Amino acid sequence: MAANEPAPFSTEWTSALIEHAQGVLIEARNAFITPEIGLQAVVIALAFGASWLLRAPVRTAFERAFGWQFMSRVNSTARDLVLSLILPVIAFLVLTLTRIGFDQAGLGSFAINLAASLTGAWVLIRILTAFIAEPFWSRTAATLIWFVAALNIVGLLGPLTGLLASVGFDVGESRISLLTVVRAAILLAVLYWVASRISKLLAARVEQVPTLTPSARLLITKSVQISLLVVVVAAALSIAGVDLSALAIFSGAVGLGIGFGLQKIFSNLISGLILLMDRSVKPGDVITLEETYGRVNALGMRFASVVTRDGLEHLIPNEEFITTKVINWSFSDEAVRIKKPVGVAYGTDVPHAMKVIVDAANSVERVLEKPETRCLLRGFGDNSIDLEVRFWIADPQQGVNNVSSDVLLAIWKAFEAEGIQFPFPQRDVHIDMREALRVRVENPD
Structure with missing residues (x-):
């Protein structure tokens, strides 16, 4: 920016904006604060009050009608929509009849016509957005469209867009203004909703393909979602009038921000793609x-x-x-081997104990016969002869510790039946008898 060029948000610009807003307020006050508008405001309030009183009996009549046999085909969504529109529809009809009466009497009906138009626009928009299944998107779309329609009805849409277009800055040969940002945000929301619906439909179709593995289905679904998201963002910016080539000057800053602030997020994204492709975890x-x-x-x-x-x-x-x-546990084969140590006391018939352990482990239902269960002699401890039982199961998803507990319990019962002793800690104490053992007794009192 040259030294003689004014800043985009200078004091002169702010003063001009304030003066413009003051002028709009003065014009609105002169146009709306009149006895004629006051009378119409009272009539509008009475019309909405009458609509509220008529709402309950009309709603009851519709609920009874939905209970008839031929109305049973109407789904619950349509019923809820009709019941929710009873009040605004009645208000629209009452306001329309009131406007016709004012026109026939030769009275001004600007405010009444405005209220009827806004109410009718809300009813129409609510019906159109009822096809959006998600409540959040439905309410957001209805509110946004009604706001724009209201501005257009009162004649403020043009001045507002002009004001938003005047606030901005130049990037290369393009200009980014508040109007551009708002337009891009609206387009991004609409296109994102469309892309999400498309991705859900494609995901449902992919799930129906029997030849694809779960990892392949997930990889295809996520790839489509990412691709649609990139296309949506680029399309929204392009339709909003943003020159995508002008954004190249921000690539260094964006890359630096990704490298530091978003490092973990992108690391998890890339790791997720790797897991889906190599199928190490699925x-x-x-x-x-x-x-x-x-x-x-x-x-x-x-x-x-x-x-x-x-x-x-x-x-x-x-x-x-x-x-x-x-x-x-189930990467290449769901059959896994579990090892558990078992100790027996010295003096035990070790070969017999090993056979008892194998038979006890095989008595557990989840232990496989093939590969065979084995018992190994692992060493001679301080207090026990150390054995180890190794057995196989084919359903690790059902738990590992529980089947280990069942095997150890079966071994315990088998040892009791065979009279095999489990070891317990032993300590030998040697007293040096070369000197007299001195004993001292202390009285605590």
Whole structure:
């Protein structure tokens, strides 16, 4: 910016804006604060009061009508829409009849006509937005469209757009104004809703393809969502009149912000894509990550949902699956081997005890016959002969600790039946008898 050019938000610009707003207020006061407008305001209030009184009986009549046999085909959404529009429709009809009466009497009806137009616009917009299933988007769209329609009806849409267009700054050969920002935001919201509906429809179609694995389905769905999001943002900016090439000057700052402020977010996004492509972790797998053991319920672009045996749902960032050691109990084969130590007392018939342990483990329902259960002699401890039982299960998603408990309980019962003793800690105390043992008794009193 040259030194002789005024700043976009200078004092002169602010003073001009204030003077313009004051002029608009003076004109509005002179136009609306009159006895004729006051009379119409009272009539409008009475019309809405009468509509409120008529609302209850009309609603009751419609509810009874919906109970008739031939009206049973009407779904609940349409019924709720009709019942919610009873008050504004009655108000629109009453205001319209009132306006006709004022016109026939030769009285001014500007305010009444304005109120009727706004009420009718709200009814029409509410009907059109009823096709939007999401309540948030439906209410937002209805409010926004009605606001624009109201400005257009009262004749303020043109001045407001001109005012918004005058506030902005130049970027290269393009100009970014408040009007551009508002227009881009509205277009972005509309296109985002359309893209979300398209992505849901495509996701439903992809889920119906039997030849695709769950990871492939999720990868396709997420790729489509990201692609649609990029297209939506670019289309919204382009339709709003923003020259996309002019945004290149911000690429360095945006890249720096991504490198520092959004580093973790993009790291999780890239990690999520890697997990979907290499299928190292996929929905349905049973994994152990540090202290978390559970089943992968869903994979998102930022985190994975892991449900533990306690019913707790852990949302683990995707980056943890890339940088941390993960035990996937069902990566290539759902059959897993579990090892549990068992100690027996010295003097035990070890081969017999090993056979008892194997038979006891095989008596548990979830233990597989193939591969075979084995019992190994691992060493000679201070107080016990250390054995280890190794058995296989094919359903780790049903839990590992519970089947281990069942196996150890079966071994306990088998040892009791066979008279095999579990070891207990033993300590030998040696007293040096080369000197007399001195004993001292102290009286606590």
